[in-house]
Amino acid sequence: MFKKMFIAAALLAAAVSQAGAQEKAPFALDWKFEGPAAPYLIAIDKGYFGDEGLAVEISEGKGSLDAIPKVATGAFPFGLADINSLMRFLDQNPGAPVTAIMMIYDKPPFAVVGRKDMGIETPKDLEGKVLGAPPPDGAWAQFPIFAAENDLDMSKITVEPVGFPTREPMLAEGKVAAVTGYSFTSTLNVMRLGVPMEDQTVLLMSDYGVSLYGNAILVNTDYAAENPELVKGFVKAVAMGWKDAIADPAAAVKPLMSRNPAADEALETERLSLSIRDNVLTDWVKENGFGGIDADRMAKSIEQTKSVYEFVNEPDAALYFDSSYLPEEPFMLQ
Incomplete structure (x- = not known):
């Protein structure tokens, strides 16, 4: 009897120790808890982040530029924001410790x-x-x-x-x-x-001629340098959340409704489905995997940005996207 109690106590202590070992990782969303936010909430509720040693808390955003300074200042290690706006931010704030590490909207909305x-x-x-x-x-x-x-x-x-x-x-x-x-x-x-x-x-x-990427996962580069395995785990959990959302959008919005009970469940399911169809699961992603970018297309997007924005410093794609935290074997969403 004593032995069984000892084993139970040891298991409980191990579980508490493991939970306590999780790294807090605030994540700055681009917008409100609407359909496209569901994959990240799935990753929390199903334990995908937890399995990677991360205790992720998601904060709503106020627009697709909102997360950039939050991540750059270190207030949030992770964020979701428009990569094209990131280019301009880094041009105006050279050396700021922020970059994109995972493309979410291969085709921007x-x-x-x-x-x-x-x-x-x-x-x-x-x-x-x-x-x-x-x-x-x-x-x-x-x-x-x-x-x-x-x-x-x-x-x-x-x-x-x-x-x-x-x-x-x-x-x-x-x-x-x-x-x-x-x-x-x-x-x-x-x-x-x-x-x-x-x-x-x-x-x-x-x-209508705009050859740009859309929103991407951002990371504070100082944080990433100190916690490379946690960053790799973060993008893995995000991919798993999106894979679940694609498999069953209706089920995917359930975690969303618990955070935003005033939302229209049918409407948010439709919103998530539209983002999957038009922005996430593109032909390129189906063939090449989720999260990465095409170097030639990125170069073209920089040139297009240069046509309407005068860079103070010479643009460098390596400053805007770091693929080193993505796996060698790409994430396939289906």
Whole structure:
């Protein structure tokens, strides 16, 4: 009897010791607890992060640029943010300890969402109209490239700075003719506010000449240098979360609903499904695996950024993406 109690106590002590050994790793999300956040919550609830020695706590974000300074200052070791905005941040803050290590949106969701009844059908239709754009929005950050690729006269477009909470309501109320945003965010939010999908025009920037990547996992490089195995474990857990989400999007949003009970479960399932279809599980990812980038395409995206942004320092892809924390055998999501 005593022996059994001793063994039980030893096992309990080992479990407590193992839990205590987990490294706290705050993760700065790009946006709210909506459909595309589900894979990271799955990784927490199913213990994928825990299995890698990480105690991950996820914080909501305020836009796809929001996480960059959080990670650069070391307040968060990990974040999710737009890699194109990261390029500009590092140009303006040379030597900042932050880089991308895992591509999430192989095809970015940057979009202009407009109303057909207000005359928005093509990019040119934006001229003479009011465009609502939140200043911290990743899609707005790339709008100059979209404008240049489609020969838009910016002097003919009235840009109305709007807040994220008011962006879709203003479009639904007809106060602006179009907004910049993520395709899976703005379209569904506007639909929920009474504008059917068939009455919306969705101009995906990637369909109109914008050859960029989207959001990526960021890491504080000082943290990564000290904890390389934990960083490798983090990206592994993220990949497992996305794989589960792809296998069953409806089940994937359950952890989301427990954090955001006011969310519409069906809507968030649709939002997650759209992000998987259009942004994550692309043809390139199906063939080459999840998380990496193509060097030639990255070079092209830098050149495209140079066409609308004057780099102070010579751009260097090695500063923006470090693939060394990804496995030699790529993550396959199906």
